[in-house]
Amino acid sequence: MIDAHIHLDQYEDAAIDQLIKKMRPSGVDGLISVSTNLESSKTNLALSKLYPGIVHPAFGFHPENPLPSQEELRQLLSWMQLHAQYMIAVGEIGLPYYLRRQMTREGSDIDMTAYVQLLEQFLGFAKQHDKPVVLHAVYEDADLACDLLEKHHIHKAHFHWFKGAKHTVQRMAERGYYISFTPDLLNEAEIIELARSYPLDRVMVETDGPWPFKGIFEGQLTQPPMILEVAHAWASIQKITFEAACLQLRENTRRFYGI
Numbered sequence: 071m072i073d074a075h076i077h078l079d080q081y082e083d084a085a086i087d088q089l090i091k092k093m094r095p096s097g098v099d100g101l102i103s104v105s106t107n108l109e110s111s112k113t114n115l116a117l118s119k120l121y122p123g124i125v126h127p128a129f130g131f132h133p134e135n136p137l138p139s140q141e142e143l144r145q146l147l148s149w150m151q152l153h154a155q156y157m158i159a160v161g162e163i164g165l166p167y168y169l170r171r172q173m174t175r176e177g178s179d180i181d182m183t184a185y186v187q188l189l190e191q192f193l194g195f196a197k198q199h200d201k202p203v204v205l206h207a208v209y210e211d212a213d214l215a216c217d218l219l220e221k222h223h224i225h226k227a228h229f230h231w232f233k234g235a236k237h238t239v240q241r242m243a244e245r246g247y248y249i250s251f252t253p254d255l256l257n258e259a260e261i262i263e264l265a266r267s268y269p270l271d272r273v274m275v276e277t278d279g280p281w282p283f284k285g286i287f288e289g290q291l292t293q294p295p296m297i298l299e300v301a302h303a304w305a306s307i308q309k310i311t312f313e314a315a316c317l318q319l320r321e322n323t324r325r326f327y328g329i
């Protein structure tokens with residue numbers, strides 16, 4: 071199995087080695103490790119060299135952060151250009167849904183035009199280098215992300231930890247975009263409903279680690295083998311065996327990322 075979305079660079083060094091050692095006997099032998107900025111991209115590249123064939127790095131800028139300066143962005147894009155051959159995808163990129171909500175609560179404004187322009191620069195890069203994109207775009211932001219994908223003629227898009235309206239889900243499924251489920255598939259009604267309706271061959275499983283989960287994982291460090299529980303949950307929603315679910319999810323991830 072492959073954890074389709076994790077921030078491996080955000081774990082402590084000693085924890086990373088333990089995590090890789092522990093996950094392989096449990097049946098998880100691949101990770102898509104996404105980046106939040108230039109420093110994070112460099113760390114993920116180094117980790118992919120340390121664990122070749124296991125850690126597959128994506129490079130990008132996480133949208134739930136303050137905007138980068140022009141100089142920071144120029145440095146990140148030129149570094150990505152130089153290291154494009156090592157990059158499995160462009161990500162994590164997208165739109166700042168939670169940051170926007172927080173700023174609105176605090177009574178301040180967010181420059182959405184600038185975030186859209188930033189996303190478009192990464193989409194342009196992905197198109198130019200023929201790379202898939204890993205998107206953080208939930209609820210109404212996903213509609214905007216769909217518009218931008220169409221504008222840039224990008225077909226290979228993975229909306230990680232997706233949540234959104236029915237019409238958006240339908241549009242994404244029709245366009246053949248992929249989504250992935252985290253351990254919240256075990257207890258979130260909204261996500262269970264989504265899993266019921268989304269095409270079988272367009273879904274993956276992820277931890278978004280080290281993001282902490284509640285329920286049966288409360289108080290535990292998030293680790294890639296947790297995707298096996300997500301696969302179990304998906305299997306019972308689809309009324310298929312666990313083995314069939316694992317095969318399908320693995321095949322989907324391999325097809326999307328070309329691994």
Ligand SMILES: [Zn+2]
Nearest residue numbers: 075104162278
């Ligand atoms: Zn993430």
